[in-house]
Amino acid sequence: MFRLTDQQKASYKENGYLVGLPPVFDSKELMAGYELLTGSLMEGELPSDMINWHRTSRWLYDLCTHPQVLDAVEDIIGPDFVLWATDFITKSPHSEKIVPWHQDAYYWPLHPHNTVTVWMAFTDVDEGNAAMKVIPGTHRGGVIKHKIADKSSILSFELDDGAYREDTAVSLAIPAGGFSLHDDAVIHGSPANLSDRWRIGFVARYSGTNVKCDLTKTPHYLAYLVRGKDEFKHNPMGVPPAESYARPPYHRRIRKTEADGIN
Ligand SMILES: O=C(O)CCC(=O)C(=O)O
Incomplete structure (x- = not known):
């Protein structure tokens, strides 16, 4: 059983993120699985269109439910939680796409806020190839209003300059x-x-089972109980997929809402 140390838990609470955990997956196996999945992209779809494929690919679902990953999540949000979304965030060499400064909670109709994101590296990532940056401690200031994002951005909303201090980013x-x-x-x-x-x-x-999704905003939301029990029964639950590398049946660019599940 893997456990975060008290120091790691305190650091997450203070800063809102944690790095430096022991690697858990074999990078060659990750890339082999990635090639198989991207091999089933439809014409016009990109790797970044592989949204919520954990619903159809057992291989991806198993990555998300690796015991070491779930142990780390449990130490942050408690023993009872669901997996509800996955996404590939890829940038090809010399890609100009940026992910603007934002807070995930602004996007999601989920209450209360009790969600943690696991960011898995399929390739080495560092400052040279556009690793994600965070501004430590900003989660303690609550969720701030966002504006419509610039066209070069991967996302639809971003924070106003001035809402954050970029010089402290890590x-x-x-x-x-x-x-x-x-x-x-x-x-x-x-x-x-x-x-x-x-x-x-x-x-x-991953969110605690106490978190309720507003289904009027995201009718295709589906949660998978990946640890503990669900005493709240707030949300529709999914059944783990059987096939290793199956993909959703619809073209994501054409049926974006079903594909994304939440947007
Ligand atoms: O990978 C990135 O650059 C951003 C990831 C992100 O925004 C997220 O996981 O919420």
């Missing part, structure tokens, strides 16, 4: 096969990838 370097954790209210983002290297991240989102 770049989260993670070796391939490793992962970091971040709070749903910590301010984070990532720059363009100016390097010759791919930057492939896979994020998985």
Whole structure:
């Protein structure tokens, strides 16, 4: 059983993120699985369109439910929690796409805020190839109003300049096969990838079973109980997939709402 130390837990509470955890996956196996999944992309879809494929791919679902990952999540949000979203955040060499400064909780109709994101590195990521940056401690200031994001951005909302102090940002370097954790209210983002290297991240989102999704806003939300028990029964529950590398049946660009589940 893997456990975060008291110091790691205190650091997460103080800063809203945690890096430096022992790598858990074999990087060659990660990339082999990634190639198989991207091999089933439909014409016009990109790797970043592989949203919520944990619903159909057992291989991805098993990455998200690796005991070491779940142990780390449990030490942050408690013993009873669900997995409800996954996403590949990829940047090809010399990609100009940026992830603007934002807080995840602004996007999600989830209450109360009790969500942690696991950011898994499929490739080595560091400052040179656009590792994610966080502004430590900003989760303690609550969720701030966002504005519509610039066109070069991967996201639809971003924070106003002035809502944060970029000079205190920290770049989260993670070796391939490793992962970091971040709070749903910590301010984070990532720059363009100016390097010759791919930057492939896979994020998985976990919430305590006490968290309720507003289904009027996101009718396709589905939660998977991955640890403990669900005494609240707030949300629709999914059944873990059987096939290793199956993909959703719809083209994500055409049926975005079903594909994303939450947006
Ligand atoms: O990978 C990135 O650059 C950003 C990830 C992110 O915004 C998230 O996980 O919420």
